Amino acid sequence: METPQINSESPEAIESTVTEPKPSYVKLAMRNMVRKRGTSLKHFFLTMFGLLATLVGLAYLTR
Structure with missing residues (x-):
């Protein structure tokens, strides 16, 4: 009997998404x-x- 995988991504893929900087x-x-x-x-x-x-208003007032 096989156990279903909870996470299909490899650990390397998870680490790369965590270390990417925010925009x-x-x-x-x-x-x-x-x-x-x-x-x-x-x-x-x-x-x-x-x-x-x-x-323009300041130029008019200070002329």
Whole structure:
């Protein structure tokens, strides 16, 4: 009578998955930006417009 194997992976495969580093924050952010393209572009343009309006407003007030 054979006993069923609980784990079909070899120990080397398990060790390689444990020692792999987690993806960096930048890599995760880039992946998320590609996945949610419309939201990222909207936030980028809102930020750009807000920064430009702030700089123009400060230039106008300090002329």
